[in-house]
Amino acid sequence: MIATGVVFNDELNQNVDDNHLEIFSIIWLDNNNNIKDNHETQKNLRSIINQLKLFYDSKECQQYIEQQSNEEQLIIIVSEEMAQVIIPSIHHLRQVSSIYVYCNDAERKRDEWVSQFPKIKTMMVEVRELINRIETDHRSLKRITESLSINKFSSGKSTTGVNGHFVFFQVLIDCLLRMKFKEEDKNELISRFKIEYNENKSELEKLDEFQKNYSSDKAVWWYTRDSFYYRTLNKALRCQNIDMIYLYRSFINDIYHMLRKHQSNIPLHVYRSQLMVKDELEELRKYIGQFVCVNSFLSTTKKYLTAVFLAGNTNAQSFMERVLFEIDADPEMAITQPFADISKFSEFAEESEVLFMVGSIFRLDAISCTTDCVWIIRMTLCSGNEHDLKDVLVHMKKQNGNGQTNLRTLGKILSEMGKLNLADKYYKRFLMELTLDDPLIRHVYEDLAQVSSQKGDFDNSIQWRQKSLAVNCQYQSNISISNQTIPISNVKWRQNGVTVAGGNKKGDKLNQLFYPWGLTVDDDQNVYVADCVNDRIVEWKLNATSGRLIAGGNGEGSKANQLDGPRDVIIDKQTDSLIISDARNRRVVRWSRQGGLFEQIIISNVDCYGIAMTDDGFLYVSDVEKHEIRRWQIGDTSGAVVAGANGKGNRLDQLDSPTFIFVDQNHSVYISDSNNHRIMKWVKGAKEGIVVAGNHGYGNSTKQLNFPRGLVVDQFSRIYIADDENNRIMCWTKGASQGTIVIGVNGEGNQDDQLRRPCGLSFDRLGNLYVIDHWNHRVQRFSLDTDP
Numbered sequence: 085m086i087a088t089g090v091v092f093n094d095e096l097n098q099n100v101d102d103n104h105l106e107i108f109s110i111i112w113l114d115n116n117n118n119i120k121d122n123h124e125t126q127k128n129l130r131s132i133i134n135q136l137k138l139f140y141d142s143k144e145c146q147q148y149i150e151q152q153s154n155e156e157q158l159i160i161i162v163s164e165e166m167a168q169v170i171i172p173s174i175h176h177l178r179q180v181s182s183i184y185v186y187c188n189d190a191e192r193k194r195d196e197w198v199s200q201f202p203k204i205k206t207m208m209v210e211v212r213e214l215i216n217r218i219e220t221d222h223r224s225l226k227r228i229t230e231s232l233s234i235n236k237f238s239s240g241k242s243t244t245g246v247n248g249h250f251v252f253f254q255v256l257i258d259c260l261l262r263m264k265f266k267e268e269d270k271n272e273l274i275s276r277f278k279i280e281y282n283e284n285k286s287e288l289e290k291l292d293e294f295q296k297n298y299s300s301d302k303a304v305w306w307y308t309r310d311s312f313y314y315r316t317l318n319k320a321l322r323c324q325n326i327d328m329i330y331l332y333r334s335f336i337n338d339i340y341h342m343l344r345k346h347q348s349n350i351p352l353h354v355y356r357s358q359l360m361v362k363d364e365l366e367e368l369r370k371y372i373g374q375f376v377c378v379n380s381f382l383s384t385t386k387k388y389l390t391a392v393f394l395a396g397n398t399n400a401q402s403f404m405e406r407v408l409f410e411i412d413a414d415p416e417m418a419i420t421q422p423f424a425d426i427s428k429f430s431e432f433a434e435e436s437e438v439l440f441m442v443g444s445i446f447r448l449d450a451i452s453c454t455t456d457c458v459w460i461i462r463m464t465l466c467s468g469n470e471h472d473l474k475d476v477l478v479h480m481k482k483q484n485g486n487g488q489t490n491l492r493t494l495g496k497i498l499s500e501m502g503k504l505n506l507a508d509k510y511y512k513r514f515l516m517e518l519t520l521d522d523p524l525i526r527h528v529y530e531d532l533a534q535v536s537s538q539k540g541d542f543d544n545s546i547q548w549r550q551k552s553l554a555v556n557c558q559y560q561s562n563i564s565i566s567n568q569t570i571p572i573s574n575v576k577w578r579q580n581g582v583t584v585a586g587g588n589k590k591g592d593k594l595n596q597l598f599y600p601w602g603l604t605v606d607d608d609q610n611v612y613v614a615d616c617v618n619d620r621i622v623e624w625k626l627n628a629t630s631g632r633l634i635a636g637g638n639g640e641g642s643k644a645n646q647l648d649g650p651r652d653v654i655i656d657k658q659t660d661s662l663i664i665s666d667a668r669n670r671r672v673v674r675w676s677r678q679g680g681l682f683e684q685i686i687i688s689n690v691d692c693y694g695i696a697m698t699d700d701g702f703l704y705v706s707d708v709e710k711h712e713i714r715r716w717q718i719g720d721t722s723g724a725v726v727a728g729a730n731g732k733g734n735r736l737d738q739l740d741s742p743t744f745i746f747v748d749q750n751h752s753v754y755i756s757d758s759n760n761h762r763i764m765k766w767v768k769g770a771k772e773g774i775v776v777a778g779n780h781g782y783g784n785s786t787k788q789l790n791f792p793r794g795l796v797v798d799q800f801s802r803i804y805i806a807d808d809e810n811n812r813i814m815c816w817t818k819g820a821s822q823g824t825i826v827i828g829v830n831g832e833g834n835q836d837d838q839l840r841r842p843c844g845l846s847f848d849r850l851g852n853l854y855v856i857d858h859w860n861h862r863v864q865r866f867s868l869d870t871d872p
Contacts, residue, residue: 105280105316105328108222109135109152112161113145113170114186125211127283132219133159134284134312142170154178155233155323159218161186164207168197175201178361182221186214232358233322233379236371236448250377252501253324257443259497262489262657264608265334273331277312287312300678303338304429307381308437321380321442326498326506336442337660339381341676342429343422343441344659344684348415352425354384354438355391356409365405365459371448375466382440384411386425390435392458406458411446413438413465421445423465440465487657488607490514492528499535508535526552577826577853580836581864584854585611585624585631590861592618595630597861602652602665602694602744602794602844609848611863612662613856614650621653621664621675624863635664635675642669652695652744652844663703665692672705687716687723694744694756704753706742713745713753713766727753727766727773734760737772744794744806744844754803756792763792763803763816777803777816777823784810786822794845794856806842806855813842813855827855827866834860 110133129136139145149158156179162170164187174180185198185207198204205221208214235250274295281287290311298306306313317335320328329336368376385391391408413423421441427433446463453459491514498507511532518525533548586597598617605611609626612634619640622631636647649668655677656663662675663686672687672695691709698704703716705723711732714723728739740759747753751768754776762778778789794806801818804826812828830837840859847853851868 104135105276105312105319106134107155107315107319107322108133108157108159108181109137110159110161110218111137111139111145111149113139113142113166114161114163115140115165122211125215128215129218130284131286132215132222134281134287142166146170146173149174149177149180152179153323155319157181159222160184161214161218164188171201171204175203184208184214184218186211232382233324234368235377235379236368236374252497253379254377254443256326256494256497256501257329258658259489259493260329260333261337261340262487262660263333263491263494264488265337269331270334276328276331277316280316281312300338300341300676303335304342304426304439305431306335307339307439308426308430308432310431318380324379326503330494330510339439340422340441341659341661342426343424343439346424346426346429347418347422348413348424348438351412351414352386352423352438354386354411354413355388356382356384356411357391358407358409359404360407360459361404365407365451368448368461369451372451374448375445376448376463377443377445378440379442381442382444384409384438384440386436386438408458408460410460410462411465412463413440417465417467419467487655489657490607491517492524492531495528495531495535499531499538504535504539508532508539511535576869577866578869579827579829579866581827581855581857581866582836583862584626584865585613585622585863587860587862590617593630594622594633597622597863599858599861600843600856600863601650601858603846603854603856603863604654605846605848605854606655606657607849609850609852611846611854612653612655613863614653614664614844616649616651619647619649621647621650621662623677632679634677634679635662640668642671647673651693654695654697656697658701663695663697665695665705667692672703690714693742696745696747696753698747698751699749702747702751704745704747706745706755708741708743711739711742713739713742713755726768727755727764735772736764736774739764739773743792746795746797748797749799754795754797756795756805758791758793758808761789761791763789763795763805776818777805777814782809786814786824789814793843796845796847804845804853806845808841808843808858811839811842813839813845813853827853836864839864 110129126136137148139148149160152158158179158181160174160180160183162183162185164185167185171183175183180203183201183204185204187207187209198207206217208217235253274291277291278288281291294306294311294313307317308314316328317332319325320332421444423438423440423444426437426439427435430437445466447466449462449464451459451461491510495507495511495514498504498510511528515525515528518528529548529552533545533552536542536545536548586595586600588596590596590598592598597613597615600613601616602614603611611624613622613624613631615622618637620633620637621635623634624631636645636650638645640646640648642648647664647666647669649666650664651667652665654663655661656674659674660677662677664673664675666673670689670691671685672690672692674684674686686703687705690705691707692705693708694706696704701717704713704726705716706713710729712728713726715726716723728737728742730737732738732740734740739755739757743756743758745753745755753766755764755766755773757764760779761782763776764773765776766773778787778792780788782788782790784790789805789807790809792805793808796804798804803816805814805816805823807814810828811832813826814823815826816823828839828842832838832840834840839855839857841857842855843858844856845854853866853868855864855866857864
């Protein structure tokens with residue numbers, strides 16, 4: 085961990101905040117001013133370890149050292165005159181890693197008392213020799229002396245051993261990785277680095293390179309490089325520095341996606357060398373047969389000899405124990421936390437490094453000691469389903485919603501963790517992002533009031549509640565539908581739509597669409613369109629005049645950069661990816677929202693059309709040829725039938741060419757049973773469906789549908805339907821015998837108040853309705869009409 089420049093503690097110099105970003109620091113205690121004036125020495129030391137702090141008073145120095153966390157690794161340089169005063173008082177501290185004694189008399193380089201303190205590396209006269217020795221020792225020991233941040237927890241039905249830190253850290257990381265990254269966050273992170281490495285020319289050069297050349301496909305290379313990136317990210321994760329993890333979240337996501345994309349497809353036996361104190365070993369031994377979770381990325385190697393070599397010899401750190409982790413990792417267990425051989429992406433390809441994702445869970449199988457005094461810790465990678473906390477984790481993650489999270493979600497988690505100041509900070513940060521008319525404002529005011537009460541600041545709590553009441557009257561008539569806000573009575577939308585994608589005739593330019601089918605809208609009102617004939621997925625940002633190619637667009641085909649007739653697209657916000665119904669390729673694929681090549685074929689050999697995903701990660705797919713809907717769990721080789729599969733027909737247990745689907749919170753599936761001109765609802769576990777709209781043959785009365793396509797169901801069971809050949813959008817309330825026309829009262833056409841073969845449907849978080857206007861090759865947005 086490190087801070088800005090060199091920090092002095094005399095009255096002539098203002099101390100920099102000691103919230104350092106790196107694990108290692110150098111502390112120099114000297115009773116003369118020679119080092120303060122020797123800028124070249126400072127520069128050389130900082131090129132090894134950035135944080136350098138100088139003391140001239142032993143009591144102040146000791147107090148500072150004692151206040152540091154056990155996660156810190158302090159390299160102590162002390163003058164001969166002060167060595168015997170301070171070393172006996174600090175030698176036992178976990179955070180003190182090594183001690184170097186700087187003496188003036190060559191004849192007294194090794195006093196007898198030194199042998200009592202094994203952390204003393206050497207006594208030296210020449211400053212240049214001292215610097216060289218520190219550099220050599222640091223290079224060989226820095227990776228294996230950094231302590232692993234591990235959460236330990238027990239299995240079994242008893243709550244004994246339940247580790248709250250494990251649960252909340254998993255939930256916290258899940259929340260942060262599902263949160264949208266903004267350019268301002270990157271700028272803030274860069275600014276922190278510039279302050280941190282002020283006057284450190286070497287790191288500033290790397291930082292400049294990072295700003296200019298970083299890309300998501302270089303995330304692993306940067307992680308393996310000896311630079312600020314690796315050192316600060318690792319400390320943030322190990323010390324659970326939430327502010328830094330928040331700013332780093334996009335880069336953590338980049339590494340995650342690379343590990344997921346290149347996930348090992350064969351079981352691996354890997355190694356990691358480590359130095360540990362005896363107490364840490366004894367603590368681990370209590371958990372043999374139980375589970376451990378590593379809070380940072382875990383670097384290992386496939387080469388046994390490489391790991392043994394890195395451990396060094398017995399005398400390298402005589403007060404520590406040499407440890408060799410032996411890990412068995414089966415890719416079948418890597419359901420949520422992937423691992424991959426990163427050799428071809430690493431700066432050190434010869435190390436055969438295998439990297440495990442943050443939060444990987446292992447079973448601690450055995451701990452033993454060899455005749456060479458090397459402790460062997462054997463572990464096995466586990467899935468998240470093997471421990472008894474899995475249900476708690478799933479429930480807590482589900483409470484945070486499916487898909488993208490926000491700063492309010494983060495604030496709630498921090499509040500539950502008892503980190504009230506941080507919760508207060510991120511709630512206020514969220515307020516800065518909201519518009520004045522956003523309905524969330526009053527809820528955030530309530531959140532801030534609750535945090536103030538928990539802190540004992542009752543006056544401030546009342547002030548926040550007064551603010552909440554002041555804005556509450558603006559929303560009295562509003563209710564929440566999913567992520568949209570829609571009036572409970574007289575639900576209606578303006579009849580004149582606004583073109584938000586396409587609308588420039590059919591074509592393959594980025595400002596055109598060619599018979600689009602499905603769409604989805606994210607929380608920022610960006611629209612993702614399945615541009616069917618162009619064999620691509622295109623993103624249209626809010627108010628954009630042309631789209632951005634995300635997937636496909638390289639002609640029809642089945643290569644890694646191609647799609648063939650995509651029908652539907654949804655967002656998996658947990659992985660920041662798109663899931664695409666690649667219809668004519670008969671597959672469902674995952675594609676990064678950043679573009680490039682597809683990341684994964686999720687399902688093969690399926691005549692897919694519509695797709696939907698639930699909060700708990702189940703994927704539903706309609707099969708138009710088998711006339712059925714199947715539910716898939718990511719990683720399944722075959723799905724489970726949840727509707728149809730009784731042949732083509734119009735019985736209640738049959739479907740005829742099902743197209744778009746919607747799945748509610750109870751896992752009931754709503755189906756556009758297109759050729760039967762009806763909407764079916766199949767309750768979870770049912771053997772047959774229920775007709776909830778249509779079923780009076782095709783026609784244009786309000787009791788009828790004509791080849792229905794897209795559909796969305798709100799929490800009041802109101803069904804919104806793209807009534808394709810009637811060129812209208814219908815709404816069917818629960819139990820109604822007929823629907824009402826929501827959009828399209830003016831018949832077929834290409835005017836702003838008309839549609840031609842509407843297909844996909846979606847709402848944004850404000851309740852605006854988006855419609856694929858199929859034959860007009862455009863997407864229309866119909867704004868919520870809030871006028872009385």
